[in-house]
Amino acid sequence: MFMVEAEDYYDVAIIGSGIVGLFISYMLGRMQGERRLKIICIDKEHSVALHASSRNSGVIHSGIHAKPGTLKARFCVKGNRMMYSILDALSIPYRRDGMLILCTDDNMNALEELQRRGYANGVDKIRFVYGDEVRSIERYAKTDTGLLVESAGVTDPSRLAYALYEYSSTSGIEFAFNSTVVGIDEMLNGYRIIVKDGKGSEYSKSKSIIARLVVNSAGTHADDIAYLVGLKRYRIYPCIGEYYLVRRKPYLVNSLIYPAPTFDYRGIGIHLTKRLDGTIAIGPNAIYVDEKDYDDSKFKDVVNKGIDEFYSRASEMIHGISKDDLEYGYYGIRARLAGYGSNEEPDFVIEEYPDNFIHLIGIESPGFTASPAIADHIISMIRDRLHISSE
Structure with missing residues (x-):
């Protein structure tokens, strides 16, 4: 007492x-x-x-990834529309130039599921793009097919x-x-x-x-x-998500490049975000930890250890990137309700x-x-x- x-x-x-x-x-x-x-x-x-809230990529999501009928779907789609209006009212800069989700032969089913979810959730302007149109959107993308979601964007969360x-x-x-x-x-x-x-x-x-x-x-x-x-x-399962940054080659990404999702504990997956300052953020990964508070001394054996993973994921999505282009950025801790290995969403x-x-x-x-x-x-x-x- x-x-x-x-x-x-x-x-x-x-x-x-x-x-x-x-x-x-x-x-x-x-x-x-x-x-x-x-x-x-x-x-x-x-x-x-x-x-x-300040340790994320600043992406304004469309709602395409959320399972239909969930609060995530309902509030993300509505929040997307509200967010741009509020950013305008507060004079906060943003870009609204869409998200390209990359397609390969072995993940077409995942992209078709995303398209289905998007339609069910009421997401505007979703379509498959091919060939020259893919390259006009993201010149360095390693695909001839992608799912374009035009309502996605990015802002400065801080x-x-x-x-x-x-x-x-x-x-x-x-x-x-x-x-x-x-x-x-x-x-x-x-x-x-x-x-x-x-x-x-x-x-x-x-x-x-x-x-x-x-x-x-x-x-x-x-x-x-x-x-x-x-x-x-x-029960909250704290989950670290790290970001690496690419500063020297801003031309490699125009907006948002995402992989096909795995629909499990890893979340949406490591993706590429062109931030408002021109740097490219690569992340986040998913590292489950016991600590909920930010303490670099407790995470010294966990964070900034995975540059190979980030380079591998980035090089699967775009041409022209090398490991030397990456520098460590920052990490955040997500409040997840699913533990490591879970297939729940x-x-x-x-x-x-x-x-x-x-x-x-x-x-x-x-x-x-x-x-x-x-x-x-x-x-x-x-x-x-x-x-x-x-x-």
Whole structure:
């Protein structure tokens, strides 16, 4: 037990300031003209989006990879359309020049399955391309056949995250950084959230935040937060995804080049992304680990060990690349709900338990693209639970 220094009261508390938590904050900020709510976003780090939300490729997915009927499919397709509008509104740069998924003789079935999924999910402008058209899209691609998905694009996830944060802050949303949630008590009309300064060590100061409604958007720790309120059936399997960069040959890739997917624990697979700064990102791979937090000292025997794999995958997709072109970039940790070797395609989890405590668990790829649509759904739940009219 530890002493609580003070109690602060809020209508809504959001745990986690990754991209989903930030979009929820942003949309709540836009509501402040309708009815003034007291809102706080809690994060154990010193700033926003320091984990997977800023350590990804920045791809705006179409929804073609998601299994039909899932939340991933629903929110990715809707999120794709919302994302471009929001990027325009916030003056965040992006490119919307499509994704080319490469086809070879032994993966045509996978591409036909993707096309089927795309049609079922309502993805716009999907078509097979051949020969000269393939080369006009990606000159160095090692294929004469590909599946083109025109609604895919790329943006800068860090720049977007900070724009959402700035808008939220100026709209009156409070942010509690360096605040680790260590306990949650259910009360008659809400929840008491016990937080400690910094990483929550034994000697940290603590305080209490009371909120009528709580949103658990804690990324790799979302299952831990759920456990604190008795929701114990979900487990996050932290999975590192690394990226190598190619800086010297930006001409090798025009936009997004993807392999045919394997539909298993490896995810979509190592792909090539032409980032907004002109560099080519190669990744991510899938390395399952036990640690959920970023600690280079703990991962020194794991990360930056696979240049051969990245070169091999890249050279299977494009001509003109050599191993010497690759340099190590960065890694992120995905919040996966399927462990190593699984053939499952786990869906997002959005669950309310107990009342007025909304959990977002397993929000991995395409979580970045889906984030505005997920947030829009959560806003509808908040309006309903707190009896806020949408008129």
